[in-house]
Amino acid sequence: MKFLVVDDSPTMRRIVINALKQFGYDNVVEAGDGIEALDVLKKESNVEFIITDWNMPNMTGLELTQTVRASTEFANLPILMVTTRGLKQDIVDALKARVNNYVVKPFTPQVLKEKIDAILNK
Amino acid sequence: MNQNDINVLLRKADELRALFVLGQRVIPFLEEIFLFVNEIEPILLEINTSIKENLKKMPKASKQLSKVTEATELATTEILDILDGLGYKNELINSNIKKIREILMTKENKSIDIIKLVIDSIQKGESIQNLEPQLIDFVNVIENNVDPKIDELLKHTEDVNNSIVNDSSSIAMSLQVQDITSQQIAAVNNLLETVQSRLSVIMEKFQESELENLISKEHYDSKAKVAVLHRKIAYDPDAVDSLDITKNRQSNIDSIIEQSKEKGLDEIEKEIKSEINKDDKIVENKKVEIEQEKVSSFETTNDEQDIPIDINQLGDLDDEISQDDIDALFGKI
Numbered sequence: 384m385k386f387l388v389v390d391d392s393p394t395m396r397r398i399v400i401n402a403l404k405q406f407g408y409d410n411v412v413e414a415g416d417g418i419e420a421l422d423v424l425k426k427e428s429n430v431e432f433i434i435t436d437w438n439m440p441n442m443t444g445l446e447l448t449q450t451v452r453a454s455t456e457f458a459n460l461p462i463l464m465v466t467t468r469g470l471k472q473d474i475v476d477a478l479k480a481r482v483n484n485y486v487v488k489p490f491t492p493q494v495l496k497e498k499i500d501a502i503l504n505k
Numbered sequence: 506m507n508q509n510d511i512n513v514l515l516r517k518a519d520e521l522r523a524l525f526v527l528g529q530r531v532i533p534f535l536e537e538i539f540l541f542v543n544e545i546e547p548i549l550l551e552i553n554t555s556i557k558e559n560l561k562k563m564p565k566a567s568k569q570l571s572k573v574t575e576a577t578e579l580a581t582t583e584i585l586d587i588l589d590g591l592g593y594k595n596e597l598i599n600s601n602i603k604k605i606r607e608i609l610m611t612k613e614n615k616s617i618d619i620i621k622l623v624i625d626s627i628q629k630g631e632s633i634q635n636l637e638p639q640l641i642d643f644v645n646v647i648e649n650n651v652d653p654k655i656d657e658l659l660k661h662t663e664d665v666n667n668s669i670v671n672d673s674s675s676i677a678m679s680l681q682v683q684d685i686t687s688q689q690i691a692a693v694n695n696l697l698e699t700v701q702s703r704l705s706v707i708m709e710k711f712q713e714s715e716l717e718n719l720i721s722k723e724h725y726d727s728k729a730k731v732a733v734l735h736r737k738i739a740y741d742p743d744a745v746d747s748l749d750i751t752k753n754r755q756s757n758i759d760s761i762i763e764q765s766k767e768k769g770l771d772e773i774e775k776e777i778k779s780e781i782n783k784d785d786k787i788v789e790n791k792k793v794e795i796e797q798e799k800v801s802s803f804e805t806t807n808d809e810q811d812i813p814i815d816i817n818q819l820g821d822l823d824d825e826i827s828q829d830d831i832d833a834l835f836g837k838i
Contacts, residue, residue, distance in 0.1 A: 398677045405670075440737040469754050471761060478770055487758055488685065489678050490678070490755065491674055
């Protein structure tokens with residue numbers, strides 16, 4: 384399974400990618416913001432799962448989710464939001480944009496795995 | 506009217522003339538002062554507003570930086586503690602390997618001894634039957650002491666190894682603080698940029714006016730800018746709160762997601778708005794209460810009284826107030 388990890392912090396991307404490798408997912412591509420993520424989606428074939436941060440320059444994770452959902456090609460890709468934002472309104476906004484699940488930072492790899500599994504097992 | 510009176514009158518008239526002459530000379534100077542005050546007034550007002558606004562933001566920036574330091578220290582301590590533990594676990598694994606090696610060596614030596622006994626017996630033409638008690642004893646020692654001990658040590662080493670995997674997860678979690686603190690620093694940097702741009706506007710106005718000479722060139726460099734961060738960082742100014750309330754945060758979010766499935770998003774949003782209104786009312790009532798207390802304490806006596814909450818800490822009453830500030834204020838009652 385090919386993952387796309389989107390975060391403007393290289394440290395966070397590395398942490399998420401390391402966790403994914405621990406879970407046995409070695410096929411990972413990455414992007415530093417929403418715009419770059421859309422480019423990666425177009426260039427890389429077979430991205431099957433997006434893990435995205437919310438606060439990013441140029442295009443936020445929420446805007447990325449809305450753009451992906453509005454597209455014909457990628458509309459059904461599973462999207463997991465991983466962010467520091469934890470207000471109730473944030474969760475509602477993310478759900479309205481149709482993210483599949485939501486993880487708040489800082490997170491443990493176990494929580495990340497639970498959410499990925501929950502999305503994939505649906 | 507005698508000659509003396511006329512002299513006094515002439516002197517007074519002379520003084521009056523001198524006064525008019527002085528007045529004529531002073532008027533342009535007074536006009537200049539008037540123009541100067543007129544020109545400086547809006548700038549002074551702007552400086553005043555700017556200082557007020559910037560001072561209001563400073564405590565938050567200072568709090569953000571303080572939390573960054575605190576969070577960094579905490580994360581570093583956590584990582585160092587884990588590293589200490591890893592050092593100890595490394596010693597445990599080495600010690601287990603050493604023990605297993607010793608046991609295997611003993612097992613090997615015993616096996617060689619037994620094989621030698623068998624060979625010796627064969628060479629002497631003796632019956633191997635005679636070695637039966639020694640062979641049974643050897644097998645018993647291996648089965649009951651050596652192998653279980655090795656299993657036990659291997660199991661322990663496996664547990665230690667698994668705990669190292671957990672440790673690496675804990676380090677990864679502590680390192681996430683970097684993302685949160687970088688957002689805080691970006692927020693503070695943004696504030697510095699705002700202060701810088703406001704001050705620049707004021708300084709430019711000074712330069713455009715006749716007050717240019719008042720600016721010390723040594724201390725003002727219009728090209729001086731707040732340093733740009735090494736990369737563009739989008740920030741959540743409240744990200745620092747995630748360091749305070751990590752416990753239950755994820756489970757609260759999970760529960761909102763679950764509730765949204767049952768009730769629907771619109772219903773959840775209504776509940777959130779009503780909660781916010783309720784919180785706003787509580788804060789508003791508290792502010793009114795404080796104001797009333799302040800007024801009543803002022804009415805009873807002109808002396809300064811101890812007010813349970815310092816209203817000045819609330820800043821502009823029309824601004825939003827953070828939960829941290831509310832807690833800090835309420836904690837003082």
